[in-house]
Amino acid sequence: MxxxxxxxxxxxARVGQTRVVADGFARNYLLPRKLAVIANSxxxxxxxxxxxxxxxxxxxxxxxxxxxxxxxxxxxxTLKARVGESEKLYGSVTSADIAExxxxxxxxxxxxxxxxxxxxxRQLGSHDVTVRYTHDITAVIKVxxxxxxxxxxxxxxxxxxxxxxxxxxxxxxxxxEAKAEEARVEETETKIEVAxxxxxxxxxxxxxxxxxxxxxxxxxEAKAEETKVEETEAKVEEPEATAEEPEAKVEEPEAxxxxxxxxxxxxxxxx
Numbered sequence: 001m002x003x004x005x006x007x008x009x010x011x012x013a014r015v016g017q018t019r020v021v022a023d024g025f026a027r028n029y030l031l032p033r034k035l036a037v038i039a040n041s042x043x044x045x046x047x048x049x050x051x052x053x054x055x056x057x058x059x060x061x062x063x064x065x066x067x068x069x070x071x072x073x074x075x076x077x078t079l080k081a082r083v084g085e086s087e088k089l090y091g092s093v094t095s096a097d098i099a100e101x102x103x104x105x106x107x108x109x110x111x112x113x114x115x116x117x118x119x120x121x122r123q124l125g126s127h128d129v130t131v132r133y134t135h136d137i138t139a140v141i142k143v144x145x146x147x148x149x150x151x152x153x154x155x156x157x158x159x160x161x162x163x164x165x166x167x168x169x170x171x172x173x174x175x176x177e178a179k180a181e182e183a184r185v186e187e188t189e190t191k192i193e194v195a196x197x198x199x200x201x202x203x204x205x206x207x208x209x210x211x212x213x214x215x216x217x218x219x220x221e222a223k224a225e226e227t228k229v230e231e232t233e234a235k236v237e238e239p240e241a242t243a244e245e246p247e248a249k250v251e252e253p254e255a256x257x258x259x260x261x262x263x264x265x266x267x268x269x270x271x
Contacts, residue, residue, distance in 0.1 A: 001026040003036040004044050006051060008058075014135070016055045062134055069139035072108055072131060077101045077141065080148040083124060092120035093145055098129060102141070121145055 001023045005013040009030070013019045018039055021030065030036040037043040079101055082090040095115040102108045116130040124145050131139045 002039040003030060004039050004047070004051070005030075005036045006047055006054070007035045008134075009035055010135075015058055016051050062137060065133040065137050068108070069131070069133055069137050072106075072110075072139040072141060075102070075106050075108070075139075075141045076144060077105055078144045078146060081124070081145055083147045087124040089122050089124070089145070092122045093143065094120045098141075098143055 002018065002020050003026055004018050005015055008014050012021075013036075019036075021036075026036065026038075031038070037047055077098070079093050079097060081093060084090050095112040095117050098115055098117075099110050099112040102110050110131055114131050114133060116132050121127055121143065124147065127143045127145065129141050129143050131141060133139070
């Protein structure tokens with residue numbers, strides 16, 4: 001089917017252009033949405049004057065967009081982002097982020113839909129991004145993505161951030177010091193317990209040794225005492241035996257006198 005486009009249809013046709021399209025595409029999409037009219041029809045004749053106005057308006061707009069694109073080409077913007085390992089971002093930089101930064105730092109109001117990105121930026125570095133105003137009018141800008149630690153902040157914000165960071169570090173340091181102190185106390189207590197334990201064991205051992213030694217000493221003393229007593233008893237019995245001998249010697253004179261008497265009797269008998 002041959003149609004005349006009364007609105008721009010991306011990747012298909014622009015206002016005022018005549019194209020041959022599939023019947024189904026025309027009936028189901030272009031005609032119901034009033035994006036095109038059938039060529040050589042009453043509608044096309046009725047739209048002819050309006051199409052001329054639209055074409056003229058579009059030409060003015062394109063001339064203006066071409067000037068903006070020319071100024072915008074080569075513009076650099078810098079975006080900060082939180083960074084993880086291998087310089088990968090925790091989040092991503094989207095077309096909305098770029099449009100916002102263009103308006104903020106470069107003064108260009110750009111519809112985020114005109115910023116072409118196959119996918120959001122997820123890596124640090126410099127990236128070329130295309131801003132497409134029309135099929136033929138484009139501008140290429142440079143987007144520098146850096147770590148949020150490098151971007152300079154306003155003094156007040158930076159000071160607040162620094163204070164907050166210091167407070168967190170101080171808190172962490174105090175916790176670490178408290179834990180270290182607890183560990184030192186526990187270590188000291190353990191050493192004291194071990195030190196106290198050793199003398200106690202040594203004292204018990206010494207006491208036990210002394211008890212054994214005392215027991216042995218007492219046994220030895222008792223045995224020595226028994227030996228002394230036996231020796232003393234033995235010495236006491238010896239004088240008694242000695243004392244009996246003089247008695248025997250004393251008895252000896254009596255025997256002599258008896259002999260003398262016997263001799264005297266014998267002599268008397270002889271006489």
